[in-house]
Amino acid sequence: MTEATGIVGEFLSLKETTDAEVLAMQCGDFYEFFDEDAELVAEELDLKLSQKSSHGSSYPMAGVPLDDLTPYLKALVERGYRVAVADQYETDEGHAREIVRVVTPGTLLETTDADAQYLAAVVEDGAAGGSAGASPTADVGDDASYGLAFADVTTGRFLVASGEDSAETLTELYRFDPVEVLPGPAVRNDDELVQRIRDRTDATLTLHEAESFAPKRAEHVVREQFGREPLEGLDVPRPAISAAGSILSYVEETGAGVLASMTRITTHRSDDHVTLDGTTQRNLELTETMQGDREGSLFATIDHTETSAGGRLLKEWLQRPRRSQSVLEERQQSVAALASAALARDELREVLGAAYDLERLASKATHGSADAQDLVAVRETLEVLPQIADVIDSDAELGESPLSAIVDRPDRTAVADLWEMLEEAIAEEPPSTVTQGGLLQRGYREELDEVIDRHEAVRRWLENLADREKREYGLSHVTVDRNKTDGYYIQVGRSVADEVPDHYEQIKTLKNSKRFTTPELEDKEREILRLEERRGDLEYELFESLREDVAAEAALLQDVGRALATVDALSSLATHAAANGWVRPELRRDGDLEIDQGRHPVVEQTTEFVPNDVRMTDDRGFLVVTGPNMSGKSTYMRQVACIVLLAQVGSFVPAREAEIGLVDGIFTRVGALDELAQGRSTFMVEMSELSNILHTATEESLVILDEVGRGTATYDGISIAWSATEYLHNEVRAKTLFATHYHELTGLAEHLPRVANVHIAADERDGDVTFLRTVRDGPTDRSYGIHVADLAGVPGPVVDRARDVLGRLREEKAIEAKGDGSSEPVQAVFDLSSGTMERSATTDGGEAASKSATQASLETAASSETDADREAALEPEKADVLADLEDVDVNETSPIELLTKVQEWQRRLEDE
């Protein structure tokens, strides 16, 4: 193919200069895509493809009108493409084109989504040594530390953070859920970490130039942006500065033009926040359900915010619960005041309804994309602040709450000044285009008023010209109009065309009329065109400078936006609390948890919920939760986690009364639906999550374990569950709720002092199980697994036999409990491989226990004689099934396999 020249050639050579996947190049009134790019956008965006020939070759071409680029850009970026935009400008020699912006997921300003849109950078601390080629357990134990920076170009938020190891770093990343991540030089070579970032976030990974991460250069860039002082006050770790510097250089390089909206740098300290890893956020369905729906998540349930900024903040609170009692109590005070002031709260929410997203508007103003309507939105939102303050002041309780300080934080005089400036400047209902005039108020600038007056005068002269001509020359059928080719003209009906005065110059003859001009009309035409241009230019100039004045107040707008969002988020919490009978929890430092009549915040919305108590104190910090399938174990445990989390958001909680010991982290290990979808082994995931918890949780953490060990053969499963319990109890000492089907674990309560059993009660009458959903102390007293088999129609003899087998297994399987030293361990030994009891050779106590277990097993064996008789009386197929049942080694078979076997037996029995 010959080298393309002309427009296609220009496109292809511009494309070579960028690493963006797609280039949109302005050609007059269109943005065009050529060649492969055209094919790609045609495919992705359903655009019509045409052909453009250049130098004997033909190239695919697609285009969108100039003003319509935004939605296409957005769609491409949301699909993960980086899109370069080249604009056209005039030069002495004609047109030239230049790439002005590369739009990427993290620098997309045109978002319509209310969520924060973070661009993140992750840098490994060089001093700590490389972790490239980290082991699969890099989640824990590797010694590299990391620096992180997060920027939201749509709101100007800029934060730095650090991660002690890769696990903490991933937790921070998940907390901010970035849309784009810039891995630093060492991080990008760490396949394991990169893979984990990909797994745990939906972010696009972008390789930004390595030099921008260089400590000296990064520090310089950061100081240029934020000044010297904030950095010194912040005590930001070195790799976090590198991360911050690279983000700033990236934002600058991609041409988003919003650097000025990044007015402050703040540190996000993980110590201030409750550790909440990605798995836990998913398990507790914080912002989306396990199925990925927003509806049904905790956030969707409690979100009654009126503004998108308020919703964004509330979500941030949920994702980043706090640990400081004073911060939380301050929020609680506001929620309490708002919850009891129903009328004032409604009023506040109504006023808030008129507020726009000021943080976003500030970014648009600095970027130069805010139009006059956006500035009206700024003005109207600034009005909201004093109105909110008035409502708060008018209610005694609200006035005394921290809400007053929240609305007083932004500089109210500066707000009033900015409001006044906009009020005087912007027209009442300006158009959305900024180049066609009508943007500004009369009286705003004398110079503009003069131009407008003259423009209006000429316009009126032209408007009245037809009437004047009719009157003066006695002409009927006269109109005055303008079009592109003829300019202004006087049009006279053909019948009277001969009666026109001499100074009329004919310019066109039409079928029924003739068009004329006059020297005076030509003068006026020149004048009006000049004035139109002048008015447009002047208005745009004034508007631009006004927009710059607004952009200069970005920090103020962010303050006001934040204050309004805070009031909105707090009102939302109060609204939900009032509507659902939630109470203010008492926050405690001693770690005790006492929830009276607690409910699950989401499940209670759709179900007649049976409230339950929770008591976890120093002497019962580990609850083994048992109960039949579907009885409500998971719900109960998640309810506890959600209540603690809500309390650490500053919210009220669904309970009659609650005392919440503050935690430093919430860890959960629940089913692994989503990992299954990613094709990873369930059991491997289960174990790496467990390992993570055992390493990371502390005495101040809350741990929720649902069915640990289920993913492997029963022996392994019980052993792991058992030893994890001992470790959590003895070493970690975290407050733990552990739901299990391994009845064996309930025995631990007798040997480990802080372990207590609770069970979810079920009532059985006439063969039917009724789930009572009530949590009671003590273990379940029967095996409902077999009961479920019974309910499912497994024949009576099989069920009976299963009960016997179970009874034997239980009695024989005594396992030594390893205590924390404060109580005597019980010792009994069951030879799992042979299925026989052997005497323990260790302690006296052990021998005694062992003996009694042997005794019990003998008794069971005796009673099974009758079963043998019963077997003999069965038909052959039933006997076969029974034989198979006996052959099954329960301890070497996973529950899934067992279930499959039961199904098969059922089928065989039905076939009979």
Ligand SMILES: Nc1ncnc2c1ncn2[C@@H]1O[C@H](COP(=O)(O)OP(=O)(O)OP(=O)(O)O)[C@@H](O)[C@H]1O
């Ligand atoms: N306290 C309650 N009041 C009313 N409904 C409840 C309560 N607790 C749980 N439920 C409902 O009971 C059903 C089963 O709950 P859950 O999944 O927690 O049971 P489970 O014991 O964990 O089951 P499995 O052992 O099979 O995992 C759910 O539909 C849940 O909404």
